[in-house]
Amino acid sequence: MEMDYSDMDIREVRRRNLKSLMDREFNGVRGAQSRLAERLGKPQNFISRCLAAPERAGSKTIGEDFAREIEKAFGLDCYALDRPIAASADIKKPENNKDKESNVIAADFSSKGKLKDGEISIPQYNVRGALGHGQIPADYIETIRHVTVHESLLSGRGISFSKADNLAIITGFGQSMEGTINDGDPLIVDRGVNQFIGDGIYVLTWDNLLYVKRLQKHSPTHFDMISDNPRHKDQVINISDVTVHARVLLVWNAKKL
Incomplete structure (x- = not known):
C-alpha cells in the first residue's frame, strides 16, 4: 500500500519513513524494533515511542538531531528522512545476500529530480x-x-x-x-x-x-x-x-x- 505523504506534517513523515526503514531493513521479523534500537544506539522503549502514532500516550517526536542521526546510521543523504516522497514504494528490499551481509539498506531516498550542476x-x-x-x-x-x-x-x-x-x-x-x-x-x-x-x-x-x-x-x-x-x-x-x-x-x- 502506498502512503500519501503530500500534506503530512514533517514529524509524521519522519515517523513513517523510520517505520519503512525498519520494515525493509529487518524484513518485518520479530524483534525488529530491538534491532533498530541497537543500530541507532537507543533504548528499545525510546524507538517504540518514536514509532507510535502521535495520538498515543507517550509517543515521541523524531526531532531534528535524531533525524540526522538516523540518516547517518543508515548511510542516507542528509534530510532524506524529511522527504515526503520517501514512501514505502520507494524503499526497495535487498536483492541478494551480499546486500544483507553489507548491512546497508537498499533504499532510494533521492529526490525525484536530480540536481543540476550548481x-x-x-x-x-x-x-x-x-x-x-x-x-x-x-x-x-x-x-x-x-x-x-x-x-x-x-x-x-x-x-x-x-x-x-x-x-x-x-x-x-x-x-x-x-x-x-x-x-x-x-x-x-x-x-x-x-x-x-x-x-x-x-x-x-x-x-x-x-x-x-x-x-x-x-x-x-x-x-x-x-x-x-x-x-x-x-x-x-x-x-x-x-x-x-x-x-x-x-x-x-x-x-x-
Missing part, C-alpha cells in the same frame, strides 16, 4: 520539531517547505554560508521586522551559525520564545535586539540568555502584482 536543495527547517511548540506562535504556518535554487542566487548577492547542507528555509512571523521581513515571508537561513558572528539578523531563542531579530553587540555581556519596525521597541538582552539557532541570509518578499 543547484542547491534547501529543505524546510522544522522549527516546531526542533524547538518545541511553546516557543512558536500558535498561528505559525510554514509557507514554503522545500526549494531548489542555483548557487548564483546567493553568490551573486555576495552571500556566503558555512556549507550547503546547513541551509534551510523557514517562515518569518509577526510584525516586529516589518519592512525587512514581513509576516509569512520565506527566509533562507544558515543553521551552521550557532553563535553571534557580527551584526546581522538571527533566528534565536530568548526568554523561552523564538525570535527572528537583528542583533548588535551592545557590550561584552549584552546584545541590542533590534526590531526594524519602529513601532516595536528595541531591547538590551543578556548574551548568556540567548541561544542562536541560525543566521538569516536571504528574505523573499512576495508582492501581489
